[in-house]
Structure formats: structure tokens, C-alpha cells
Amino acid sequence: MATTDLNCSEFHNDQIATLSTHSLQELQHPVVSTKVFIQRDYSSGTLCKFQNKFPAELESRLDRQHFEETIQTLNNLYAEAEKLGGKSYLEGCLACLTAYTIFLCMETQYEKVLRKVARYIKEQNEKVYIPRSLLLTDPIERGLRVIEITVFEDRGFVPTS
Amino acid sequence: MRNCEYQQIDPLALSVAPASVQNLTDKKAERLRRKWEVFPGKNRFFCDGRVIVARQSGVLPLTLGLIVVTCGLFFAFDCPFLVEHLTVFIPVIGGVLFVFVVLSLLRTSFTDPGILPRATLDEAADIEKQIDTSGSSSYRPPPRTKEILINQQVVKLKYCFTCKMFRPPRTSHCSLCDNCVERFDHHCPWVGNCVGKRNYRFFYSFIISLSFLTSFIFGCVIAHITLRSQSGKSLIQAIQESPARYPLMELVICFFSIWSILGLSGFHTYLVASNLTTNEDIKGSWSSKRGAEESGNPYTYNSILANCCVTLCGPMPPSLIDRRGFLSPEESVPTVSASEIEVPSFAAKNDANMVG
Numbered sequence: 212m213a214t215t216d217l218n219c220s221e222f223h224n225d226q227i228a229t230l231s232t233h234s235l236q237e238l239q240h241p242v243v244s245t246k247v248f249i250q251r252d253y254s255s256g257t258l259c260k261f262q263n264k265f266p267a268e269l270e271s272r273l274d275r276q277h278f279e280e281t282i283q284t285l286n287n288l289y290a291e292a293e294k295l296g297g298k299s300y301l302e303g304c305l306a307c308l309t310a311y312t313i314f315l316c317m318e319t320q321y322e323k324v325l326r327k328v329a330r331y332i333k334e335q336n337e338k339v340y341i342p343r344s345l346l347l348t349d350p351i352e353r354g355l356r357v358i359e360i361t362v363f364e365d366r367g368f369v370p371t372s
Numbered sequence: 373m374r375n376c377e378y379q380q381i382d383p384l385a386l387s388v389a390p391a392s393v394q395n396l397t398d399k400k401a402e403r404l405r406r407k408w409e410v411f412p413g414k415n416r417f418f419c420d421g422r423v424i425v426a427r428q429s430g431v432l433p434l435t436l437g438l439i440v441v442t443c444g445l446f447f448a449f450d451c452p453f454l455v456e457h458l459t460v461f462i463p464v465i466g467g468v469l470f471v472f473v474v475l476s477l478l479r480t481s482f483t484d485p486g487i488l489p490r491a492t493l494d495e496a497a498d499i500e501k502q503i504d505t506s507g508s509s510s511y512r513p514p515p516r517t518k519e520i521l522i523n524q525q526v527v528k529l530k531y532c533f534t535c536k537m538f539r540p541p542r543t544s545h546c547s548l549c550d551n552c553v554e555r556f557d558h559h560c561p562w563v564g565n566c567v568g569k570r571n572y573r574f575f576y577s578f579i580i581s582l583s584f585l586t587s588f589i590f591g592c593v594i595a596h597i598t599l600r601s602q603s604g605k606s607l608i609q610a611i612q613e614s615p616a617r618y619p620l621m622e623l624v625i626c627f628f629s630i631w632s633i634l635g636l637s638g639f640h641t642y643l644v645a646s647n648l649t650t651n652e653d654i655k656g657s658w659s660s661k662r663g664a665e666e667s668g669n670p671y672t673y674n675s676i677l678a679n680c681c682v683t684l685c686g687p688m689p690p691s692l693i694d695r696r697g698f699l700s701p702e703e704s705v706p707t708v709s710a711s712e713i714e715v716p717s718f719a720a721k722n723d724a725n726m727v728g
Contacts, residue, residue: 246494246498248495251540253527253529253541254520254521257541257542257555293687293689294687299686300681300685303686303687310472310475310476311479311573319687319688321687321689321690322690325690351690351692351694354692354693356488356540359495
């Protein structure tokens with residue numbers, strides 16, 4: 212009995228060691244399996260909006276609900292950035308009166324929202340995407356053309372015995 | 373332009389020798405490159421990527437020169453006389469207009485007009501997969517278009533061979549700058565830059581303020597000469613008497629520029645009110661010539677005020693090309709094979725940054 216216990220604990224230690232090596236390896240050398248691109252949706256004009264169509268390549272990794280929630284939130288954030296309201300008009304008029312020099316010291320509405328988007332994407336990556344071996348790329352790094360989702364090879368935590 | 377120092381490195385040697393990787397890492401740690409240094413379009417950058425201009429600055433020095441010289445002559449020769457005979461506000465108004473004009477001009481010339489960065493290799497490959505090439509063996513596949521519905525109207529999106537992507541609506545590729553520019557209006561040689569989504573409002577304020585400035589100077593010079601001739605002398609005598617006949621030169625410059633500037637201002641006011649671009653207007657994209665099809669501008673808000681507000685006072689979009697960002701190691705590594713030699717300078721510059 213004692214021997215078995217010892218063997219079990221050794222096995223567990225080995226497993227933990229293997230797991231940590233695996234996750235370390237994954238972090239350092241992730242293998243890209245494929246990249247999925249979510250294109251822009253131009254049905255309402257030139258506003259920044261992404262298509263909500265669930266790509267087939269993600270079917271095994273991610274559930275539809277998470278995906279749609281991510282896309283919808285991003286679309287809402289970009290809509291907020293491009294919203295035409297009192298605040299944006301005030302910003303525009305003030306800028307015009309100061310011969311646009313005010314942009315040298317003030318952050319525009321759009322830039323504020325882009326920072327929100329970056330925070331949201333980081334949070335989504337940490338909570339939803341990285342645990343599923345996926346990675347969301349901030350669309351601003353691709354010129355707001357696409358949302359790039361990198362699909363990494365799914366290295367399951369298989370202990371080596 | 374900073375001198376890009378790089379050595380020609382044989383890509384094959386890199387994949388074999390790990391020792392060279394270490395050297396390169398050291399070199400990279402010495403000098404991180406910014407994205408503007410490897411920008412594929414025909415633009416020039418100053419102040420470490422803060423300022424962007426088209427490669428051919430066109431007639432920008434001439435524009436600046438004309439404005440500065442005319443205003444200089446105005447302040448030197450007309451203002452003293454008019455301050456004495458009319459009011460002290462003349463040089464004040466002139467000064468304010470001059471500052472506004474120059475600031476708008478510089479802002480138009482040195483702002484990124486809305487350049488769309490080119491598609492990455494993965495994106496381009498993904499798009500190629502989606503398009504049915506039907507086994508064409510020619511290097512250049514036939515022109516590709518995609519039709520989409522915008523506000524219940526069919527709009528054709530064209531594929532850009534240089535940027536390797538379907539151009540968003542209202543985007544056009546400028547051959548002078550070799551970039552796709554969003555809401556492309558036109559490439560203005562006077563300003564030395566494209567006029568697009570991000571700098572249209574600066575361009576519009578430039579031409580409007582310039583119209584006011586030229587009209588103001590024109591009016592003041594006429595007033596100056598009239599006042600001089602009123603004191604008993606004839607007009608010609610008055611002109612000869614006025615300091616070194618410079619007001620005449622101002623008159624000539626203003627007279628010829630007023631027609632073109634006022635005309636341009638009027639034209640652009642019409643474009644702003646109907647939410648059109650020069651490009652669309654010239655091509656007649658939304659004119660009723662298209663026959664029985666329901667074609668109107670799908671981007672208009674059907675109200676002059678709304679269109680003006682959207683175009684001129686809308687939120688300022690950010691620059692998409694991130695000129696001052698640093699190149700990450702992944703971006704520096706060209707994942708392209710030797711056959712892809714479309715942008716050789718890009719690959720050559722990145723070779724120096726290749727890490728493993």
C-alpha cells in the first residue's frame with residue numbers, strides 16, 4: 212500500500228512537472244494552426260462594424276454565444292466612437308475655432324474609445340480566448356479591416372507516463 | 373529621412389546558424405525600428421514619423437510662398453496707410469486670417485489623409501481562398517469585384533491588387549502616393565498630399581479661409597488705391613506714388629487666385645452639403661445617368677445641415693497606419709517565400725530584423 216501511495220505521489224509530481232513544462236512550452240512556442248478573419252460589415256455604410264457570422268473553423272473551440280457577445284460589444288464600442296452627438300460636434304467646432312491645434316493636446320473621442328476596446332480585448336483574451344487556445348487581435352492593428360482570431364494547435368494536457 | 377542602415381543578410385544562413393541569431397538579437401536590441409521606416413507606400417516621413425507627406429510635395433512650397441509673400445506685402449505696404457485712414461482692425465483681421473490659412477494648410481499637408489494599411493500576408497491568403505479564380509493560370513487574375521448592399525443600394529467593392537484587399541466603400545487607391553485612402557477625395561498638388569477622410573475638414577477650412585483672405589486683401593488693396601486717388605490725384609498717379617508699386621502685384625495675384633479659390637470653395641461646399649467626394653462626383657457614381665436603377669447617394673443623410681455636420685464636425689478618426697509604433701519581431705520576419713518579390717524593398721529592410 213505504502214509503495215503504491217509513493218508511486219501515486221511520484222506520478223502526480225511527474226504530472227505536475229509535465230503540465231508546467233507543457234504550459235511553459237505553449238507560452239513560449241505556440242504553434243499557429245490557422246487564422247480566422249472576421250470581415251467588416253458595410254450594410255449600414257462606412258461605419259466600423261464587423262460581421263456577426265460565426266466562422267466554421269471555430270465551431271469546435273468556441274460557443275456561438277461567446278463569439279457573438281464579443282463581436283456585438285466591439286461593434287457597440289465602435290458605434291460609440293463614431294456617434295454623432297452633441298459631444299462630437301462640440302469637439303469639432305472647438306477644434307475648428309482653434310485651427311485644429313487643440314488636437315495636439317487633447318485626446319479625441321475616438322482615441323478614448325480605442326483604449327476601451329484594447330482593454331476589452333485583453334480581458335476577453337484572458338477570460339475566454341486564451342483558455343481555448345485562441346487569440347483575438349485588436350482590429351486597430353489590422354487597420355480596422357478585420358478581427359483576426361489566431362487558432363493555436365490544441366495541445367491537450369496529456370501527461371506522459 | 374533617416375538613413376536606414378542595414379546589411380544584406382543571406383536568409384538561408386539565418387535558418388541554419390543559431391549563433392548568427394544571437395548577433396541579430398543584439399543588433400535589434402541596439403536599434404528598434406519604427407513602422408514608418410518600412411512603410412510600403414510612396415510617402416516621406418519627418419520628425420521620427422510624426423509628420424507625413426506625399427513623395428512629391430508638388431507645388432506646396434509655391435502655395436506657401438505665394439501666401440506668405442502676398443500677406444507680407446499687404447502688411448508692409450497697405451496696412452500702414454489703411455490703419456491711418458481707416459481702422460486699426462485691418463491688420464488684426466488680416467493677421468488672424470493669415471494664421472488660420474497657414475495652420476490649415478500645414479495641417480492638410482502633414483496629416484495622414486486616411487491611409488489604409490496593406491493587408492497582411494495571412495489576410496491576403498484568406499481573401500484569395502474565398503475568391504473563385506476558376507483555375508486561371510495568368511499571373512494577374514481578372515479584376516475582382518464584390519457587391520454589397522448599403523442602405524438598400526447595391527455598391528461594388530473593387531479588389532486592390534497593390535494592397536491585396538477589397539477596398540471599403542468610398543476608398544480609392546492613389547497612384548501618386550501608392551496607398552488606398554479612405555473617403556478619397558482627390559490628390560491635391562497645391563497641398564502636396566491626398567485629401568481623404570482625415571484631412572478633408574482641414575482642406576475645406578483651408579480653402580474657405582483662403583477665399584476670405586484673398587477677398588480681404590483684394591478689397592483692402594482696392595480701398596488703398598481708391599483712397600490715394602481720392603486726394604485729388606489720378607488713379608495712375610496714385611499707383612505710381614504708392615510704395616514701389618507693390619499693391620499692384622498683390623492685386624494681380626489676388627485677382628487671378630480669387631476666381632479659382634472661390635470656385636473651388638463653392639464646389640466643395642456643394643460636395644459637403646450633399647456628402648459626396650470629388651472622386652464620386654467626377655465619376656458620376658450616383659448620378660441619375662444609370663438608367664432605371666434607383667441610384668442616389670447611399671451615404672447622404674438627406675439634409676444639408678446633417679451632411680455638413682457629419683463631414684466637417686464628425687469625430688476625428690484615428691490614423692490607421694501607426695507610424696511611430698515599433699516593429700515587433702513577428703512582424704519583421706517575412707513569412708513570404710522567395711517567389712513573392714512584389715515589395716522587395718520591404719523584405720530587404722526587414723532582413724536586418726529577422727530573429728530566428
